[in-house]
Amino acid sequence: MSTPATTDDEHQRLIAQSDTLRQEIEDDVKATQPLTSELLPISSLLEHYTNDGGAAGFVRSATYLATRYTSMRKIRGDGNCFYRAFLYSLCEHLLRSLILEGQADEFERLDAFVKGSLKWSTECGYDEFTIESTLNRKCFDLCYELSTFSKLVLTNEQSVFYDELVEIFEYIGASGKEMATDGSARQSRLDASLSGLRERLNVENGPSESCTWYMRVLTACEMKSNPDQYLPYVMGEDYMDVPSFCSREVEPMGRECTMVQVAALAACLGVGVAVEYMDGRMGEGGEVVRHEFGCGGDAAGGRTRVTLLYRPGHYDILY
Incomplete structure (x- = not known):
């Protein structure tokens, strides 16, 4: 009769350890990363990968981006x-x-x-x-x-x-x-x-x-208002409907986004989002792959376009 209690105690101990580790990580992130950094020279991106012995693909990507942009701003x-x-x-x-x-x-x-x-x-x-x-x-x-x-x-x-x-x-x-x-x-x-x-x-x-x-609320509203438009992408993430996807992947704070959320927020606000996709691979012309969402950059419409840098699991701002 004591085995279940021991198993349960071990389970609770593992949960407590996991919570402690997660809190330590969150505290470290808060202590070392501001919500938004000062404006940094784009050369800092190349320095980061060069000094850390980064993979050659990331070094090439950072070198290419330095020819197109002057500055960046890091986000927590x-x-x-x-x-x-x-x-x-x-x-x-x-x-x-x-x-x-x-x-x-x-x-x-x-x-x-x-x-x-x-x-x-x-x-x-x-x-x-x-x-x-x-x-x-x-x-x-x-x-x-x-x-x-x-x-x-x-x-x-x-x-x-x-x-x-x-x-x-x-x-x-x-x-x-x-x-x-x-x-x-x-x-x-x-x-x-x-x-x-x-x-x-x-x-x-x-x-x-x-x-x-x-x-996040506006992103979810856009997706729920146009479910047929977003359902194929949601199903690609193993969800059967848009509301379920929103409740698990859009609304909760701390949940990373995929390209469907980027597209939805751009469409919602009627602006453009350009994303330089830095994953260590280069395009056929030796450039970093760039994805465009929304309607920004239209000179006739005067709509805003924001430009972001994507690295696996993270976004920063490019200038």
Whole structure:
């Protein structure tokens, strides 16, 4: 009769060890990786692979990328890197367009979409109070730990999801209102606004987490609204329907994304995403394979395009 108890004790011990190891890894990631890094020279990518004795394919890829880009920004590798990189790069593009070029059309389009997205998300099955109401930070951390936001205990304290994203867009809009007359002044204003953006989106357990999860909600809404379009890709990931895929692979914080989530978020916001796919292999012409999603880069439409670097399991931003 003692054997089952011993087996159960051993099982619990292994679970505890696994939890401890996972927490140590998460703590190390937080201690060593900011949510978003400072702007880094693209040469740092080549230096990384050269100094670490990287595979020849990655060295060649880094060498090629150094001919196309000047800078990069690293994103924390916590499973949320695509959504975080997408949002950060999108906000940067909007600030540049408003301040340097005086172009407000794209910002106004996306601002209207974001402010109207709460109604859409509730129509897709998400609870309005979960998304809009204020949420105790301990509850947020617990839900992050459990990788689910399906059931939340609401309070009247700190963070929000939808409202946090709206506030980020309000910051962008306010930054673009005071137009400088000469190029030097505009650049100075842009630099200050970009610094303020990084400060807002680099706070530990701050707006970046809420906005990142809301990016996941929008991705899931896009997929649920157009299930026939995404079902073939979902079935390729061994899921029988889109809602099941979203509940397991899109909504939970910390879940890495595949190309279908990239395509869905690009389509949802009507922007483009260019991904330089750095996996150690080169294209036939000696280039890094590049994937394009969405409608960005259309000069006639003036739509935003964000450019990301993909390495196995991780996304960063390219400039």
